Amino acid sequence: MEKVLKKGHFAFTGELGPxxxxxxxxxxxxxxxxxxxxxxxNITDNQTAMVRMSSWASCLLLIQEGLxxxxxMVCRDRNRLAMxxxxxxxxxxxxxxxxxLSGDHCKFGDHPQAKxxxxxxxxxxxxxxxxxxxxxxxxxxxxxxxxxxxxxxxAANPFxxxxxWRVYRLAKKVSAGVDFIQTQCIYNMExxxxxxxQANDMGLTEKVFILAGVTPxxxxxxxxxxxxxxxGMDVPDEIIKRLQGVEKKKQAEEGIKIAVEQIxxxxxxxxxxxxxxxxxxxxxxxxxxxxxxxxLPRPKLE
Amino acid sequence: xxxxxxxxxxEIKEMVKGYQKVLNVxxxxxxxxxxxxGEKEVNILNAxxxxxxxxxxxxxxxxxxxxxxxxxxxxxxxxxxxVGEYEALMSMACGVGIQFLxxxxxxxxxxxxVDTTGLAVNQDVGWYEERCRSCGSCVLGWTGGIxxxxxxxxxxxxxPCGGTNNxxxxxxxxxxxxxxxxxxxxxxxxxxxxxxEFHPANAWQDQVPRTLIQPGYEKAEATGQxx
Ligand code: SF4
Ligand code: SF4
Numbered sequence: 152m153e154k155v156l157k158k159g160h161f162a163f164t165g166e167l168g169p170x171x172x173x174x175x176x177x178x179x180x181x182x183x184x185x186x187x188x189x190x191x192x193n194i195t196d197n198q199t200a201m202v203r204m205s206s207w208a209s210c211l212l213l214i215q216e217g218l219x220x221x222x223x224m225v226c227r228d229r230n231r232l233a234m235x236x237x238x239x240x241x242x243x244x245x246x247x248x249x250x251x252l253s254g255d256h257c258k259f260g261d262h263p264q265a266k267x268x269x270x271x272x273x274x275x276x277x278x279x280x281x282x283x284x285x286x287x288x289x290x291x292x293x294x295x296x297x298x299x300x301x302x303x304x305x306a307a308n309p310f311x312x313x314x315x316w317r318v319y320r321l322a323k324k325v326s327a328g329v330d331f332i333q334t335q336c337i338y339n340m341e342x343x344x345x346x347x348x349q350a351n352d353m354g355l356t357e358k359v360f361i362l363a364g365v366t367p368x369x370x371x372x373x374x375x376x377x378x379x380x381x382x383g384m385d386v387p388d389e390i391i392k393r394l395q396g397v398e399k400k401k402q403a404e405e406g407i408k409i410a411v412e413q414i415x416x417x418x419x420x421x422x423x424x425x426x427x428x429x430x431x432x433x434x435x436x437x438x439x440x441x442x443x444x445x446x447l448p449r450p451k452l453e
Numbered sequence: 454x455x456x457x458x459x460x461x462x463x464e465i466k467e468m469v470k471g472y473q474k475v476l477n478v479x480x481x482x483x484x485x486x487x488x489x490x491g492e493k494e495v496n497i498l499n500a501x502x503x504x505x506x507x508x509x510x511x512x513x514x515x516x517x518x519x520x521x522x523x524x525x526x527x528x529x530x531x532x533x534x535x536v537g538e539y540e541a542l543m544s545m546a547c548g549v550g551i552q553f554l555x556x557x558x559x560x561x562x563x564x565x566x567v568d569t570t571g572l573a574v575n576q577d578v579g580w581y582e583e584r585c586r587s588c589g590s591c592v593l594g595w596t597g598g599i600x601x602x603x604x605x606x607x608x609x610x611x612x613p614c615g616g617t618n619n620x621x622x623x624x625x626x627x628x629x630x631x632x633x634x635x636x637x638x639x640x641x642x643x644x645x646x647x648x649x650e651f652h653p654a655n656a657w658q659d660q661v662p663r664t665l666i667q668p669g670y671e672k673a674e675a676t677g678q679x680x
Pocket of ligand 1: 584585586587588589590591592593600601602603
């Protein structure tokens, strides 16, 4: 993915949620839909605070299948010691991309009474990986033997309030040392255009690759749920109306159409370096979406 | 002030199960102000326990005492002559007071009747909100006087996270987002620059038991404890 972005190609990344169990086949099955259709695949880390197969282990399964993983790491479940040792191990085993996240609060998950760690926050995690990579040092300043040359990513939510602050928070991640950003799923295009304009004006897009987040809607129900129940999500009424405008059976198709139109616009949008497609539990639709969005074939770079 | 809430009666009954004579000690300071462990609450709990045990045909005698501050040796000394006749002590003070009581009378089982919940402000009668986790290195100077350690559900130093929802925290629409408030307050003061800067990983001060000796008092500590 690093090469794709640095060579100036429009990147296309996917996402895969590991199973709630030790089922490696499940990971391989989902990976098969993504192979050849994306540059790399985010592997979530106990997403929504539900216990799942560890991100690094699922990343390895992907490498075995010939895909490139983006190792997601949240600050909720590990302290700085565990994080650093996992980063070293992941790199030693061939993982090259890391995505630094705060993580959803434990309250949302299957162990709501667990103690959230948050020893460091996502911003500090970015800086820590950068320090390990560029200075060959642990957070403590101690020397490490062979630096993990990770390509460092983070998430950004352009829509959570205060909206005026969001681009400054992006700037903060850039100064902490992030190489690429994947945004929260975008539905409010107008707001995103504003956000990108600010990012361009502040010169941020020259320092960081921004991948626009896309999640196709499967139904009106999903759109309403995202609008009302998911914190920090901005779903304009037009999207819901458009989905309501077609028969129930055709809503999923319409959702994909909307996503494809978005991707077309992102290709032209100044400062957007690629798209991050989050089709969780819809991996089998990725080949179709990639085809329709005309992002195939993916560049092969050695 | 330090606030606490009373333990459920079932849990307290379970703790005193094997005893017939227990002294319940209240505290006249924080827990009294927050209506959980003062003289009045000691009497109420005692009456409840005695009643419950009487119904079970297994009476218990609950003694009552209340000291000005259970976290202060001087006041605990008032109990010295009293505890001998009891099998166990119960305390309605905060966790600090309960431990100091146990330390003073190491031969007696000491049972907590309250759960200490934190350092809080009084918002209204009987309504308390936590404000400080005594982290040991206060950041209020650059966070607009709003504590992210306590009031942000993730204790972030570089917030807000992506979960802010119309000014609420992602955990609950009723819970204001601390970082949203920090932003608003600093914006109002024209001091947003303070949070544009990256704040590096925190050096946690609360990972070992802490002892505090104010400057000028080192010597008193060295000469040992006085009773
Ligand atoms: S930063 Fe918060 S927890 Fe720490 S001392 Fe200040 S108010 Fe208390
Ligand atoms: S929504 Fe606000 S208060 Fe809640 S975890 Fe995120 S930054 Fe902290």
